[in-house]
Amino acid sequence: MIRIVRSTIIDAPCDRVWAFLRDFNGHERWHPAVGKSVIERNQSSDKVGCVRHFFLRDGSELRERLLTLSDLEQTLSYCLLDTPVPLFNYVAHIRLLPVTDGDRTFWEWRCTFTTRKGMEEEMRRMVSEEIYEAGFAAVRAQLTEATAPEGPR
């Protein structure tokens, strides 16, 4: 079992970061690796159990199921159902916590999975850098752009 934990601080209140993350289909608008995404069976993206069917920019096709969504805890978790890459038993968790000192956000993204022998390092690097760290950077950039006209806070 491989475990990955990545975390960062976003210089915006939790509610603004959560607005990006709580929409399970919203990654097509903010994550640089994600292309088109739809929720299957026309379900709402905050319906626990819904499945997002999406394409990465490289063309690979994935399906993921929403397992947990909490507006109170600002947490969500999901698992991979179908993927062309050797990620098995992949379950991921996202949580936000307020940094009261400066009204910022602690954002943690972690997962566990198994893979084929010999693929461990490549999968570890792909998930932690291309998915998690790239996601942090994209949300940070979009929040900074959105607040830029108002000047420093």
Add this chain to the structure above:
Amino acid sequence: MARVYVSSVINGRSDRVWARVRDFNGLPSWHPGVAESRIENGEPSDKVGCVRDFRLRNGDRIREKLLGLSDYDLFCTYEILESPMGVENYVATLRLTPITDGDRTFIEWTAEFDCPPEREAELIANIGGGVFQSGFDALKRQFGG
């Protein structure tokens, strides 16, 4: 039940910050409000159930009992046995979580307690701002920002 939640970012790895704060008898070494501390009955300060008897710079004396300590999850939970603060059922937790981006530490300090309703706002401000945030400010200075 009143609740206090204060959190911050310390510019040091969580294992280094933990080394500073895990000693239940170590408040005088990092918290500016605490003048002296001892553990009762000669027990080690990482023995769950031990009691620290400490004195603040303003002269107040407080006794607290260690309820939980984790070197794995990096938290410390304790309750107040005796204090002049006028609180009951006071339980607090100091918790560290690594921030992988930049090798920093997310630090949280929470407390729950009972008190007369008219004193709640004042106590929350004093505990959150006076005790917890001033401890964070000291750690931030000690770890360079």
